[in-house]
Amino acid sequence: MAVSTADQLTIVENRARNVGELFFGRVEASGPREAFRYPDADENWISMTWSETGDKVSKIAAGLVDLGIEPEQRVAIASGTRIEWILSDLAVNAAGAATTTVYPTSSTDDVAYILSDSDSRVVFAEDDEQVAKLREKRSELPSVSRVVVYDGEADGDWVITLDDLIERGEKYLLDHPDVVRERIAGTEPESLATLIYTSGTTGRPKGVRLVHDCWTFEGAAVAAPGSLSESDLEYRWLPMAHSFGKVLLTAQLTIGYPCAVDGRVPKIVDNLAVVRPTFMGAAPRIFEKAYGRVVGMMVEEGGAKLKLFRWAEKVGLQVSRLQRAGKPIPVGLKIQHRIADKLVFSKIRDRFGGRVRFFISGAAALSTEIAEWFHAAGVLVMEGYGLTETSAGAFVNDPDDFKIGTVGRAFPGTEAKIAADGEVMIKGPNVMRGYHNLEGESASALTEDGWLATGDIGEFDADGFLRITDRKKDLFKTSGGKYVAPSHVEGTFKAVCPLASQMVVHGNDRNFCSALITLDPDAAEAWAESHGMAGASYAEIAASDQMQAEMAGYVDELNSRLNRWETIKKWALLDHDLSIESGEITPSMKVKRRVVEERNADLLNSFYVEA
Structure with a gap:
């Protein structure tokens, strides 16, 4: 059911003060319900309730406090997407500290630069490969007092395991049972929550300063239209080091739906069939690859199968375009569509588990033709738009109100305009508070009254839907x-x-x-x-x-x-x-x-x- 604009604004305005408050509010509200599921070493999916998640996060947060982490100090995570990443990130914010995200594919030099520039004090490392990068540059990282490894060996000195940290946290909580609650209470909306270093297409990465209010706003803005509920199930593979992944996490905390977590890209197709999610966020490359695989298989089959497939495509596109134009579908076309759906489109949807209500595409531009093809097959791919500098989300389509080829309307509670040269400008709680240690760069990206120059060229249609033409620097x-x-x-x-x-x-x-x-x-x-x-x-x-x-x-x-x-x-x-x-x-x-x-x-x- 559509939520009015006024009601959406009310939801956004009444958001939590910080991520810790948002998380533990969800733990209290949904304690025995499933929060996460994730694969173990034998590929069996393990389920974790909100209460169990809250318990683990509390212990990790207390362990960080025991290691000497103070409010707003940086704690880095160098890992692919997995349940431990999420637990660590929530714990960092619950301890009042800020997460520095590090892609596991980053070079040793880039890792050293990010950790040094952010002044990170503790690093969560996925495995011995990530630890090796840190060891190689240890002399350049005097601020890093401890490394916590997920899958790897402790050395009795600099490197401890996550289990070691949880054990420290358990002991610390015996003498300081209120420490996490106190840290959360002392965290302001404008306290630093995350430093995300933009990988950039040129030059050194820049640390984008995102405060707690950025993330609680994002979660509330995604929740406000009412498109998602506790009964949904998300499949999350996106890099949590990317702002898109973090938005999905804060939306989950706001709404309370469970999430299946596995960042291994080669496992996506297999996992979708097992998990059977109702929605998923992804970069366009995933949809392009799925499209290419299906169409390529049909082209190679040739003959009658290819003819049937092409006929179904044509029928599906006709129906899709009539539906989106709000026009009636002729009876004859309806009959053809039922046949096409049974013989072709249902099999495509089955590849995604058969329950997907929609996908959300972000991080780059999605081809309009590919989006149309998916909609013709009964799979809605909604494009959204934003930058790391806007905490990822700034615009998104809605399942009940979308236009293919656009990135939707602006989030409730934000403002957007087009500058004289066509550049998209955005203002709102989700806009970064500048680049870390780069005052000059911050001043060039942000106007004095808070408008962010996105670097993208776009235009609004009469209904307020934004169409992105290209990157300003790429034209x-x-x-x-x-x-x-x-x-x-x-x-x-x-x-x-x-x-x-x-x-x-x-x-x-x-x-x-x-x-x-x-x-x-x-x-x-x-x-x-x-x-x-x-x-x-x-x-x-x-x-x-x-x-x-x-x-x-x-x-x-x-x-x-x-x-x-x-x-x-x-x-x-x-x-x-x-x-x-x-x-x-x-x-x-x-x-x-x-x-x-x-x-x-x-x-x-x-x-x-x-x-």
Whole structure:
């Protein structure tokens, strides 16, 4: 049931003072209900109630106090998404301290920089691999007094296990039973809660200062429309080191739904079938990959199955567009849709567990064509928008009020406007309180009256839905004077080509656009098996005449959908996919465009050499 704007504002305005208060309020309200489930070493799912979660968080928080952690001091977490990450983060905030997030894929140098710049005092480390990074740089980290490892060995000195910390906390609580309650009571809405270092597409990471009020606001803003309830079940794989993951956590604390936690990306599809969630947040790459896999399988099948699939797609899109336009569906089309749903679409939904009400897509732009395809199959993918600097969420679509191709309306309690040059500006409780130790950078991002310059170009429609055109710094102009939004071209290509992983469009001050393309490794392997190249390497597949010809067809299809000045005149398939490990993609799955262009400068320049 839709919640009125006035009621949404009331919900937002009556939010908790801090994350600790929000969490323990949920523990009190939902004690015996399930809070989390997570896989053990044997892949069995273990359930944890809110009361059990509260007990563990209290002990970890008390253990941190026993280690000497003071209010607003930083405690880092260098780990992938897992139940221990969530417990540690909640405990840090319950102790009045602030979490510094560290991606487990971060280089040793970046880890040392983040821990030093944040002045972190304790580090939760996922395993011995993460501990090794810290040992290597220990001489540069004088402020780090202790490392707490989840899966690894204690050394009797600097490194202790999480169980050791919990035991310390238990003992400390015997003599100081009110310590956690007192720390929470002393935490103000403007107390620092989290330092998230933006991975950035260029330069050193910047620490974004997010206070408790940012997170309690985010949780209340997500809860306000009433789209989620305690009866929902979330599947959470997103990196908790990313602000999107933290928003989902605070929304969970506000609403009280249970959450299944497993950050292993290769396990997503298998886990969805087991967990059977009602919703999930994800980056666009997950939807692109799912789309590519389904369409690619049908293309390889060919024959009658492909014809049935294409027919179902056409029927589904017709129904989807009529539904979204509020128009009646003709009886004949309804009958066709029931058949298409039974034979094709129900099988697609079953891949996601069969109970998903909607997905939330964020962290990067999602192709409109792919979003439409999912809706045609009966799976709603709602786009949202925000930055680390807005505590992730600033806009989101609603299941009962959405427009595909937009990122929805602004969160209740926030303001948004478009600057003269088209840049989106945001103001509200979710906006950061500046960059850590970077006053100059903070001043350039925030106006004196609190408006954040997002760096994104966008426009509002008549109903207040925001459409993001591109990153301000990514828009380029050809030598012919035409502006090109590369993300639009790239998103369209991913909808056209089920074999694609990435496309990077190039053409600033050039007389035409060119592109670097990579293959999805799984799709490429499946393609190779059906084209007489089973066992071939990625590079061999990419270089083969067959793949080059196939890709040329997809580029031609792309160009048929673009304005003349946007079309791709020359392109190349790279001999590797872009990856986080290679430094070409951020941990939140955004392409580091400048890095890719610099590493392939000779190839790109060759496209523009006169014959």
